[in-house]
Amino acid sequence: MLRAENLTKRFGSLDVVSNASFAVRAGAVTGFLGPNGAGKTTTLRLFLELIHPTSGSALVDGRPLHEWPAPGRKVGAVLDGHCAHPGRRAIDSVRWAARLAGAGADAEELLGRVGLAEAAGRRTGAFSRGMLQRLALAIALAGDPEIVILDEPMNGLDAEGIAWIKTVLRDLRDEGRTVFIASRLLAELEDLVDDLVVIAQGNVVGSGSAGAFVDRFQPQAVSVLSDQPQALGIAVSRAGGQILDTNGQRVLISGLTSTQLDEIARDAGIALFGVTEESGPRSALSPDLSPAVGPDLSPDLSPDLSPDLSPDLSPDLSPDLSPAVGPDAHPPIADVAGIVGEVC
Numbered sequence: 001m002l003r004a005e006n007l008t009k010r011f012g013s014l015d016v017v018s019n020a021s022f023a024v025r026a027g028a029v030t031g032f033l034g035p036n037g038a039g040k041t042t043t044l045r046l047f048l049e050l051i052h053p054t055s056g057s058a059l060v061d062g063r064p065l066h067e068w069p070a071p072g073r074k075v076g077a078v079l080d081g082h083c084a085h086p087g088r089r090a091i092d093s094v095r096w097a098a099r100l101a102g103a104g105a106d107a108e109e110l111l112g113r114v115g116l117a118e119a120a121g122r123r124t125g126a127f128s129r130g131m132l133q134r135l136a137l138a139i140a141l142a143g144d145p146e147i148v149i150l151d152e153p154m155n156g157l158d159a160e161g162i163a164w165i166k167t168v169l170r171d172l173r174d175e176g177r178t179v180f181i182a183s184r185l186l187a188e189l190e191d192l193v194d195d196l197v198v199i200a201q202g203n204v205v206g207s208g209s210a211g212a213f214v215d216r217f218q219p220q221a222v223s224v225l226s227d228q229p230q231a232l233g234i235a236v237s238r239a240g241g242q243i244l245d246t247n248g249q250r251v252l253i254s255g256l257t258s259t260q261l262d263e264i265a266r267d268a269g270i271a272l273f274g275v276t277e278e279s280g281p282r283s284a285l286s287p288d289l290s291p292a293v294g295p296d297l298s299p300d301l302s303p304d305l306s307p308d309l310s311p312d313l314s315p316d317l318s319p320d321l322s323p324a325v326g327p328d329a330h331p332p333i334a335d336v337a338g339i340v341g342e343v344c
């Protein structure tokens with residue numbers, strides 16, 4: 001498993017990751033959710049030892065990654081950043097990664113797994129961003145790793161590509177691997193992940209069961225306008241919903257989603273207008289989503305969390321391509337470099 005213990009990374013005077021403590025369960029898919037600039041990529045780079053912590057530790061099965069005899073067999077990663085060599089053929093990039101990781105992966109099979117069988121012999125300079133994401137995943141899997149770390153792997157993929165990668169990641173879990181996936185979008189993760197770690201402004205503000213978290217931020221009530229409020233009330237009660245309040249034509253309902261309400265009203269021949277989902281409480285994480293930093297959980301962060309997570313953490317989808325450079329950046333250690341499938 002992955003474990004961050006009081007992990008801090010400072011760039012200049014800014015704590016980009018601040019005293020973060022959390023664990024990623026072995027054999028599960030864990031989402032790493034946070035808005036732009038929250039510190040997700042920095043945390044992933046710390047686990048990969050592409051940069052060093054200011055204090056604390058980022059451990060892979062209890063040790064820093066480089067202490068494992070074959071780091072590339074332990075962890076495979078897909079990060080945004082540098083290009084795969086544009087002049088190299090896709091199959092050669094995967095073979096090279098497998099060699100570096102010390103694994104005898106079948107590069108053709110891996111490219112088939114990521115849907116690039118037809119493009120295996122092509123140079124990657126002409127690949128689309130979506131194809132590069134697929135290639136990066138093949139490179140990350142070239143070491144047959146126990147743990148797969150991915151930084152926003154759905155960027156650049158269309159709806160079909162997103163559905164595809166979710167299937168691949170579920171398959172990786174079913175093979176017994178641990179998957180840790182960073183994203184700004186709860187919607188991208190919610191039908192994929194078992195657990196969530198939530199980060200905001202460098203602080204890990206919660207971690208735990210994804211189901212508990214998603215339930216917490218589901219709409220708590222639906223407000224509708226209807227010219228048949230009584231008939232609507234009867235239909236809602238029959239369907240297991242509750243009428244919280246009726247004020248003239250406005251009816252406030254809990255226990256049903258707006259989609260369910262639409263169906264119920266349609267079946268009962270009742271017209272609905274002005275359907276509005278009322279969000280759940282903003283102030284706290286679910287009790288099941290245990291504060292990962294215990295008493296250090298800043299009360300200032302929780303109220304800010306909910307709106308940021310609904311449902312797109314950031315309207316800005318353009319990836320931050322800036323690699324970790326600067327005085328604090330540390331060049332990849334040779335053994336680890338081969339495990340990172342990076343994307344143009």
Ligand SMILES: Nc1ncnc2c1ncn2[C@@H]1O[C@H](COP(=O)(O)OP(=O)(O)OP(=O)(O)O)[C@@H](O)[C@H]1O
Nearest residue numbers: 011016035036037038039040041042320324325326
């Ligand atoms: N090498 C660096 N030197 C200085 N600041 C950095 C460096 N790397 C990252 N940062 C800053 O740290 C903050 C967190 O960046 P990081 O990329 O980890 O966030 P993120 O959660 O992955 O965001 P995004 O979703 O936009 O990629 C940002 O303000 C970023 O500008």
